[in-house]
Amino acid sequence: MSSPYSACASAIEASLRRTDVAITMGGEPTFVPLHPEGAEWATAALGPTKLDYARRFALRLIRDTFPGAVLLETTGKHYPGEPLPRWTLLLQRRADGKPVWKNAKRLRGDIKPGKHRLADARAVLQKLARTLGVGTRTIRPLANGGKSAGYVLPLDHVDETWITDNWRADFDGAVELFPGDGYAGLRLPLGQLAEGRLRRALTVELRDGAVSVFVPPLLTAPYLELLSHIEDAFAAVKLTGCTLTGYAPPSDPELPTIGFASDPGVLEINLAPCPDWTAYDTQLEALYTAATKVGLTARKFQFNGRETGTGGGAHVVFGGPDGLYSPFFAFPHFLPSVIRYFQHHPSLSFAFTGLYMGPSSQAPRIDESTYEALYELEIACAGAESLGHPPNLPQFDLLFRDLLMDRSGNTHRAEISVDKLYNPFAPNGRLGLVEFRAFESHPDASTLSLHGLLLRAVLARLVGDPFKASFVRWNGELHDRFLLPSFIWQDLQAICADLAAHDIPFDVEWLRPYWEWRFPALGAFKLTYEDDKKKSHDADVVFRQALEAWPLLGESPNAGTVSRTVDSSMDRIEVAVSDPELLERGILLANGYPCTFRTAGETTACGIRFRAFHLYPSLHPHVPVHAPVLLEWVDRATLTVVSAARWHVWNPTGTPYHTRPATPKEAQVRHASRWEDWPHTVGQSRWIPEISFPPEGQHTLDLRRYPAQARG
Numbered sequence: 001m002s003s004p005y006s007a008c009a010s011a012i013e014a015s016l017r018r019t020d021v022a023i024t025m026g027g028e029p030t031f032v033p034l035h036p037e038g039a040e041w042a043t044a045a046l047g048p049t050k051l052d053y054a055r056r057f058a059l060r061l062i063r064d065t066f067p068g069a070v071l072l073e074t075t076g077k078h079y080p081g082e083p084l085p086r087w088t089l090l091l092q093r094r095a096d097g098k099p100v101w102k103n104a105k106r107l108r109g110d111i112k113p114g115k116h117r118l119a120d121a122r123a124v125l126q127k128l129a130r131t132l133g134v135g136t137r138t139i140r141p142l143a144n145g146g147k148s149a150g151y152v153l154p155l156d157h158v159d160e161t162w163i164t165d166n167w168r169a170d171f172d173g174a175v176e177l178f179p180g181d182g183y184a185g186l187r188l189p190l191g192q193l194a195e196g197r198l199r200r201a202l203t204v205e206l207r208d209g210a211v212s213v214f215v216p217p218l219l220t221a222p223y224l225e226l227l228s229h230i231e232d233a234f235a236a237v238k239l240t241g242c243t244l245t246g247y248a249p250p251s252d253p254e255l256p257t258i259g260f261a262s263d264p265g266v267l268e269i270n271l272a273p274c275p276d277w278t279a280y281d282t283q284l285e286a287l288y289t290a291a292t293k294v295g296l297t298a299r300k301f302q303f304n305g306r307e308t309g310t311g312g313g314a315h316v317v318f319g320g321p322d323g324l325y326s327p328f329f330a331f332p333h334f335l336p337s338v339i340r341y342f343q344h345h346p347s348l349s350f351a352f353t354g355l356y357m358g359p360s361s362q363a364p365r366i367d368e369s370t371y372e373a374l375y376e377l378e379i380a381c382a383g384a385e386s387l388g389h390p391p392n393l394p395q396f397d398l399l400f401r402d403l404l405m406d407r408s409g410n411t412h413r414a415e416i417s418v419d420k421l422y423n424p425f426a427p428n429g430r431l432g433l434v435e436f437r438a439f440e441s442h443p444d445a446s447t448l449s450l451h452g453l454l455l456r457a458v459l460a461r462l463v464g465d466p467f468k469a470s471f472v473r474w475n476g477e478l479h480d481r482f483l484l485p486s487f488i489w490q491d492l493q494a495i496c497a498d499l500a501a502h503d504i505p506f507d508v509e510w511l512r513p514y515w516e517w518r519f520p521a522l523g524a525f526k527l528t529y530e531d532d533k534k535k536s537h538d539a540d541v542v543f544r545q546a547l548e549a550w551p552l553l554g555e556s557p558n559a560g561t562v563s564r565t566v567d568s569s570m571d572r573i574e575v576a577v578s579d580p581e582l583l584e585r586g587i588l589l590a591n592g593y594p595c596t597f598r599t600a601g602e603t604t605a606c607g608i609r610f611r612a613f614h615l616y617p618s619l620h621p622h623v624p625v626h627a628p629v630l631l632e633w634v635d636r637a638t639l640t641v642v643s644a645a646r647w648h649v650w651n652p653t654g655t656p657y658h659t660r661p662a663t664p665k666e667a668q669v670r671h672a673s674r675w676e677d678w679p680h681t682v683g684q685s686r687w688i689p690e691i692s693f694p695p696e697g698q699h700t701l702d703l704r705r706y707p708a709q710a711r712g
Helices: 006-018 050-064 118-132 220-236 277-293 334-344 373-385 393-401 445-464 477-482 485-501 508-518 580-584 664-673
Strands: 024-027 030-033 070-075 087-092 140-144 147-154 156-158 161-163 201-207 210-215 243-246 257-263 266-270 316-319 434-436 521-530 536-545 552-558 561-566 570-577 586-590 598-600 603-611 629-635 641-647 675-677 700-702
Touching (some): 006 445, 024 277, 024 445, 030 050, 050 070, 050 087, 050 257, 050 277, 118 201, 118 210, 210 220, 277 445, 334 445, 373 393, 445 508, 477 485, 485 508, 485 603, 521 580, 521 641, 664 675
Parallel strands (some): 210 243
Antiparallel strands (some): 024 316, 030 266, 070 087, 087 257, 147 201, 156 161, 201 210, 552 561, 586 629, 629 641, 641 675
C-alpha cells in the first residue's frame, strides 16, 4: 500500500493483532446523477431512471474491477404504504477468485426493452432442466391473467442432487400467477399444492422483453453450480442481456457481495465486508471510479452554491468474520467503551454527518434522544461488562436495544445502531454488526475512506484499552458549543492526541481539507490594532458556515393521513478571531446585537443563529427573517463601525435561481457572491445594547430572542 496513511493503517492492524481481534468493516456510500432531477433523486425510493443507473453501475464495476462476478436482482426493503418491496441488485463474486459468471454481456445492463421471445424462455429452461438431470417433463407453463407469461420448473437441491416434482395433478392447465408486478417466482400459488409437494421452483419469464430467470432459495454451493448452468443455457440459446432474479444464498464470507439498493433520493451501495482498512479503501476507490464512468457522483449542489454530499448516509459498519465471532461479543467492554467514547467526543457525531442532524435526524446521539437515556445507559454499560465471556447474547441485545434508538423508539435510527448485532426481530438482525450512522457520503473517495480510517483507529484504541470515564452531562452546551466548527476541530485534535498516546499516528491535519469543505469560509474582516507599546498587529475575523439541528414539528394532516415536517428555516454561522487580544479593542455586532466570544484552549469563537427564510409551518412564526445578516466590527474606544459586510442566504440580487449550479466553479461563484462587503455603515456610530445569554446559549447569539432593529 502506497499512501500517506500507510503508517497509521499498519499501526491500527498491529494494535488489533496485540489484542487478538479481527474486525471487519464495510459501509453504505450513496450516489446521485451529475444533474439529479425528479422525485427519485430527492425523496422517492423508486423512479424511472434509478434501476438503469444501478444496472449500468454494477456492470461497469464487474468489467473494470470484478471480472467473473455475477449480478442478481432481488427484493429489498419494504415499508408500509409501498405496494411492492424495493429492488436490490447484488454483485456477487467468489472469495477464492474463481469466476461465478464468465460473460457479463449475457446480463442485462440497462432498462431498454429487450427483443427476446417467449420461445427463448422455454428453450433456456429446457436446456437447463436437461443439464441438471431432472428432465423436461415437470416444466409447466405460467399464465398471468390468462395470458402466457413464462415457465416454471419445481426445483431443489438435496443430498448433492437436483430434484424436481410434478405439479400436473395440482393445476389444471397453466399455473396461474397471483396478480401483481413482481417476479413470477414470488407470485406462484404454492398454497394450492397438495401436502408433500415440492414448494421450491425456478421460473423463466419475459420482463420488458428480456428473459428473466428466478432462482429458488439455495445454499452457496448449489447456488453457484446453478448459476453456471444458467449461463450455459443462455449461451446455448445465444442470448445476451438477460436478468437473474430471485433469492441469494445466506450470508457467506466465501461469496463477498456488494449491494445496489433503491433508497429515497439516492442509490445506496452496501460494500462487501473488508478485513482491514486497505481493502476498504481499495473497494471505495473502485466504486467511485465506476460511478464516474456511468454519470454518478457523491455530491450535490444547492441552488445557493453550497456543495454537500448526496444527502444519503455513508454509514460505516464493523463486525467480525462471522456473526457469532463478532468482537462486540468477544470483548464485553468493547461496546460500552465505544458508547462512552462517542458520548465524550461530539465531533464524531457532528463533523461527518449530513445537513439534517440533531435529535430528530436518522442518527441522533444518545443524549439527544430521551432525557433519562444517559442515566439508564450507565446501568446498561456496567451490566454488559459484568456478563463475562461468552456473554448471554439475547440478554446482551436487550441491554442496549431499548436505549440506542431515536425518540420514536426506532432501533435502527441511532448514531450507534445495534439493530444488526443480535436482534431477534429482524431477518438480518443477528449478524454481530454495529453501524455508525452519523457519516454522510463525500464527493471524494479518499476523503470518505479517511473517515473510515479514523473510526477504525478509534475502535482499535478502545478494544485494547477500555474507556471507562463517566458520561458527560453536556446539557445545552452540546449544541451551543459543538455545532461550531472551531470547537469541533478542537475535539478532533483531542481524539488524535488520544490515538497517538495509544501508538496510533492519526494526524489531525489529514482532516483539514474535509473540515474546510464541511465548514466553508464565508468571508473575513482584515483588521489591524495597536498594542500598549504602539506596535501594530494584523488580525483576522473569519466567518464560517456552522451546523444547525433542525427541529421536527408536530403531526399535521396530509392527504388523508398525517405527516411531520422539519423546520429547516434556521441557520448558524461561526465567527472566530485569530488573535484574542483583538476582542479588547473591538466588538462584533450581528444585526445590531453584540456577540460574546468564548475561549477554550487555542480556540476563540462564537456562533450566530438566525432565521434564514420564511417557512410554513415552522417554530415561532412571529419571528421575522434575519437575512441578510449585517455584520459590523465596532471599535470599543470610539463606538464606530470600522468594517462591515452582509451575509446572504440566497441570491443577493433578490432574483431566483432557476437551476442548480452545473459545475463546481459555478457553485463557487454563487457561494462567494453571498458575502457582500458593506461600506455603507463604516464610520457610523453604534449603541451597544446589553443582552443576556441563556444557559443553553453561552456560545451562540440567537437573534430570535431579540427584537429586530433597523439596519443600515
